[in-house]
Amino acid sequence: MLGAKTKEIIRNAYRRIGENLPNFVPRKEQAYLIAEIAKTLSGEYSKERKQIVIEAGTGTGKSLAYCMGAIPLAMSKQKKVVISTATVALQEQLYLKDLPFLLSKSGLDFQYCLVKGRQRYVCKQRLALACHSDDEQALLWQEKPKASDIKLLKTLNEKLQSGKWQGDRDSWPKPIPNHVWQHIQSDKHSCLKHLSDHTHCPFHKSRETMDVADVLIVNHSLLLADIELGGGVILSDPDESIYIIDEAHHLPDIARDHSSAMATVKGAIDWLGKISGTADKVSNLCKSQRAISPALKLADYSQEIIADLQKVNSFIDANQNAFFSEDKQYRFENGIIDKNLKNLAEDIQSATKKALAEINKLYNLLMEEVKDGSVQMYQAEPLLAESGFEIQRLENLEKIWFMYAKADNEKAAPLARWIEKTSGKRDDYLVCASPIEVGFMLEDHLWSKCEGAVLCSATLCALNSFDHFRKQAGLGANDGTQYAKLNSPFNYQENAVLHIPKMDFEPNVSDKFTDELIKKLPKLLKKQQANLVLFSSYWQMETVAEKLRDTSKLEIMVQGEHSRQHILEQHKKLCDQDKTSIIFGSQSFSEGLDLPGKYLTNLIITKLPFSVPTSPVDQAQAEYIKLKGGNPFMLLSVPDASKKLIQSCGRLLRNEKDTGMITILDRRLVSKRYGKNLIDSLPPFARNIEY
Structure with a gap:
């Protein structure tokens, strides 16, 4: 109580x-x-x-x-x-x-305090080591560091030492390049609080703040x-x-995204081939003979995994026509995979689990020798980071192949499992899995x-x-x-009008609907006001913008042509001068966009935000609902569209005194049975529906 x-x-x-x-x-x-x-x-x-x-x-x-x-x-x-x-x-x-x-x-x-993931913080020791441009340090970089990289590292180190930078990536005034940050970020394998060189690292200081x-x-x-x-x-x-x-x-x-996993086949074969080299280096650096056995076992298990991954590669190669006849992506129906692939998955997962145990033994042995002074930290640091990186890769590999090896629960939704064909320096296969329901x-x-x-x-x-x-x-x-x-305390009835005009075509008649948008939008856009037009299709947005610029000579700011920040700054500048401003945006502009007062008075939504289940996870979820006798459109698409439509309409009134109009050009709100439910789920705007 x-x-x-x-x-x-x-x-x-x-x-x-x-x-x-x-x-x-x-x-x-x-x-x-x-x-x-x-x-x-x-x-x-x-x-x-x-x-x-x-x-x-x-x-x-x-x-x-x-x-x-x-x-x-x-x-x-x-x-x-x-x-x-x-x-x-x-x-x-x-x-x-x-x-x-x-x-x-x-x-x-x-x-109170703001808590960030470990990788948002710099490791004080790794930063200090990275500032040296000698040959030993250069070997730790995937590519030889540029002079500008070394200069940046030295500046970061100087500001950290003087207390002018707190050591988190977000507080540095300019973006730190990924290839530099990856070299100096805190990681759970080498940046440990009980090591004297790491006691005062920014990450550990942040966690002390968190504790109180x-x-x-x-x-x-x-x-x-x-x-x-x-x-x-x-x-x-x-x-x-x-x-x-x-x-x-x-x-x-x-x-759902957090619980998913993916790993390449040929790429994994490549890095697994190098893992025994890491094991040998750790074994040679350790004074204890106890490192010899896990190093040898790790090399053996790595070879086992490589052999099985080569079989996986051959299996996918042999099924190329069936898997990738029309697309570069193949989803296993109902998550059910071929028995041969399932057997290989079980073997890979088992061997990966054993390999993880051995590399963790090596890592812990090296840590022990650092603690007791047998090995100097500056010698161990690169190998701790290297073996830590391999541990993370093995953990991910074990996760994805476990998701392929495990039997799905008959009472729950199956996992979505699929393979993607990738192209780059060389072709590869990306093996993916994700839960449907979380x-x-x-x-x-x-x-x-x-x-x-x-x-x-x-x-x-x-x-x-x-x-x-x-x-x-x-x-x-x-x-x-x-x-x-x-409900919001805003007076929707007095402050805003929901307008659904007559249209000759619905969005499912794509080309004719696009032509009608080009014809009707100039009349719906308001001069000397702030206009936001939301599209569900990038192609349609760009097509309409290009045509209106050409035929109606309209000045339109289109999402993607400039940064979001630049568009909003220009938009507010025009509004402050009482000039016409027109923004064309996609679904991402329908959430988190705050344009109060005169910065938005005319909102036009071209099409209901129905998502087409194109991702393998969405397709698997729709498939599962059908299997259970449900209707994916009514159970997934309509509720999802309802939420997105509410978010889109929520861009208009941000404060109690805001006013304006929302126009929706999708007649399915009137012609379809679900349309009334979608309208009724919106705030109680004054309505102007043309029949």
């Missing part, structure tokens, strides 16, 4: 914000959210399932609400609050704006990496954590283990229901999870 003391702390904090902030207007939606989050996390609704899923429209102030509802409660229970986001923009907003605001205005006393912080700001990928390791390895233990998953609509897709993984590793969770977003409902998201995220229908849907 929510204790009286914690209730009072939350009330006082909210009151102080009102007192310390000029023109602060308490919002009933925000107050309701704070109360619901606090009650859920305290166990008032369910002691076993302290979770709430919230769809909160623009302007409800959800970030302040979840911080107010969760932080005082977590501190009273001595738990950490882990706020996870999908985008860097929201992370920065929380770290630079929202949490400092809460700390300064509410009277709450807490510490009450609130951790992370991204979804880092959160998933932690729970994949069992939880509590990178972040705090799940049972000691209250998770706030903001932008939660991204979580299932990111979890809800069970999120349930097993996150929801069932955490102290509590708040999942929120402006778009979690599809067709006015949480069902689609609930299934994707692994939440049960009656498991105690709470659900809340709060």
